[in-house]
Amino acid sequence: MARTDVLVLGAGIVGTSVALHLAKRGLSVALLDRAGVGEQTSFGNAGIVEGNTIFPPAFPADPGALMRIALKRAGEANYHLSFLPQALPWLIAFRTASRPARLIENARLIRPLFARAVAEHEALMAEAGAAQFLRKTGWLKVYRSARSFKALNAEFDLAAEFGLPLQALDVAGAQTLEPSLRPVFAHAAFWPQAASVSNPYGVTRAYAARFAALGGVTLHGDARSLHRAGAGWRVETNEGGVDAREAVVALGPWAHDLLDPLGLRLPLMVKRGYHRHFHAQGNAGLARPVLDADAGYVITPMQQGLRMTTGVEIAARDAAPTPVQFARLMPKARELFPLGERSDDQTWLGSRPCFPDSRPVIGRAPGLNGLRPQTAARLPRRRRARWRAPSHWRRACRARRDRNADRPAAWRRSRRQR
Ligand SMILES: Cc1cc2nc3c(=O)[nH]c(=O)nc-3n(C[C@H](O)[C@H](O)[C@H](O)COP(=O)(O)OP(=O)(O)OC[C@H]3O[C@@H](n4cnc5c(N)ncnc54)[C@H](O)[C@@H]3O)c2cc1C
DSSP states (O other), rough: EEEEEEEOOSSSHHOOOOOOOOHHOOOOEEEEEOOTTSGGGGGGSSSEEEGOOOOOOOOOOOOHHHHHHHHTTTEEEOOGGGGGHHHHHHHHHHHTTTTTTHHHHHHHHHHHHHHHHHHHHHHHHHHTTTTEEEOOSEEEEEEHHHHHTTTTTTHHHHOOOTOOOEEEEEEHHHHHTTTTOOOOOOOOEEEOOOOEEEEEEHHHHHHHHHHHHHHHHHBBBOOOOOOOEETTEEEEETTEEEEEEEEEEEOOGGHHHHHHHGHHHHOEEEEEEEEEEEEEEOOOOSSSSSTTTTTTTEEEEEEEEEEEEEEESSOOSSSSSTTTTTHHHHHHHHHSOOEEESSOSSOOEEEEETTOOOOOSSOOOOOOOTEEEEEOSSSSSSOOOOOOOOOOHHHHHHHHHHHHHTOOHHHHHHHOOO
């Protein structure tokens, strides 16, 4: 039976970054995935390193926007009607977490984590020989209506409080940065210190290669085979069972599959999203990601072409793809930027792992010694910073403690010893 210090389950950007950091600290680490490194959600995102994010995506406050979504006319969101009853409790919690006061509270709590994202990735990329993927050219967001731009006021205030540079631009100012944009918008906001990558898959692969160079082992296997073995954990892999004292759960949108049977029910849902790649017409190009805020898509220059990523689709994680948002978005996108033909022939589908308040779950699993979930959405590299556990996580701990309070003392002692 092979033995390591730590098992990291899931080789997306989260698991691979965690594994690399643990290996750098001299621990023996096995990184496990049932697919190839970085091939799932971390493959196809918009490549933005979210260091400048203040408010994570919020529930739409504008009744008009909600109505457009309900009528399936919105580019920014789609849904599967049959999935709504299941999604409803999560959507209500999401709406609650999107109240202005909660958003501001959250922004302050998450800031220490976001604040380190670019510098931490830059350091890892330099070490992993992946610096060529990093682009420190900022992020441009364009707004078609004065109303949506005005909604940014709270972000401007917090950006000033956090010392984050944020520039309000008119059309000419935005076109100075991105001359290929057509003036179909009225305002723009430029986040100069934001960074992006030209190939998220390439970054994860480079981190995995650096992990291997430090002696880390990457194995194939199903994380759901994880079970208790003595004082630690065992997982079955293509090279046999591997034991470790600690296991890190970094399964992204699949975290449920492992945690639910262990009795850890987290309010994790997925917001699905798609991408397609395009050529540009003529000499048109982009130097940075551009968000068309009112339409709800991002175009990022990638090594594979101009990657257009859609907003949210509320649907079961494993339901068949329904990329209907492209039909709604393409006229808007072609209006803003001279997109040419597609440069790929497949539409990619990914599932953003999301908690209602977008705070990550990091740390020891209550009552499951040595198990550490690392699950988050749209967040920078996860760190065990001085971090207050999110409210739903604290509630889960309290509920477990309360349940255990009714059990016999001998049972509680034996749980502690396990
Ligand atoms: C369209 C879109 C655009 C996005 N844009 C951005 C962006 O610009 N910036 C940003 O920060 N975030 C963005 N995100 C979110 C970001 O991509 C995810 O938050 C991130 O990739 C999650 O990484 P992860 O490692 O947690 O998950 P994953 O990359 O999905 O990794 C989880 C791994 O677990 C493995 N796994 C699952 N089940 C098992 C099992 N039973 N056994 C073994 N292995 C298993 C999978 O194979 C996978 O490799 C976007 C997401 C989408 C969908």
